[in-house]
Structure formats: C-alpha cells, structure tokens
Amino acid sequence: QVQLVESGGGLVQTGGSLTLSCTASGSAFSILSMGWFRQARGKAREFVAAISWNGADTFYSDSVRGRFIISRDEHKNTDYLQMNNLEPDDTAVYFCAVPAPTEPALTSSNVRSLSLYDYWGQGTQVTVTV
DSSP states (O other): OOEEEEEEEEEEEEEEEEEEEEEEEOGGGOOOOOOOEOTTTTSSOOOEEEEEETTTOOEEEETTTTTEEEEEEEGGTTTEEEOSSSOOGGGGEEEEEEEEETTTOOOTTTOOOOGOOOEEEEHHHEEEEE
C-alpha cells in the first residue's frame, strides 16, 4: 500500500506561481513513478505531468508544458509540481498518483492513462483568479 498526501494548493492571481507537493509513504519511494492529474468542476480528470521512478524522464501535457515543472526529492519521499504563469484554466483539484511497482514503466503512450495509476492522493484545490 502507498499513501499519498498533497499540499500546496491555494488561491493565486493570473500569472502567479504555486508549488504542489506530494509525499509518499508505505512503499519504497525510489521505485515509484508519479503522475499529477487535475479535475476542474464538471470536467473529466486529465493528465498534467509525470516523472519516472528514477527521475530520468518527465512528461507534460501540452497545456502546461513550458509553465509547469515536475521534480522529486528522494530524501524527502516527495515529488513537486512547480506551476508558473498560472491561468484561470488551470483552476482545478490537483491529484498526485502512483502506479504500483508491478505496473509497466511510464512511456509517452501510457502516461496519460488513469488506469495505470493504482494509488491516489486526496487532492488539493488550486484556484486562479483573473
């Protein structure tokens, strides 16, 4: 079992920045890839970014590439999503998620699939005002 706890959400003006954190416990963090997803009110949950278990590969949706940065600190069992130049369309609940170690490695083909991820955090609200 893996437990994930997100933090760092909040209210920010357009153009501002926030950094979300996701801390994992219950399993060896060093072998866990991690993804970030978001769900706006009335919309489906969508992929935002992901990082491979060794940090060597990162993936981004087209809508956030160039503005968001995903990273990890293995010593703290924590992944981060640095969000810059935020826009009102970024308003959503943000979730971190990890695949079980037995799942396939992240690739550009599978990284966006919700079914790949077995454990989810509780979500943190990000609101971007005009």
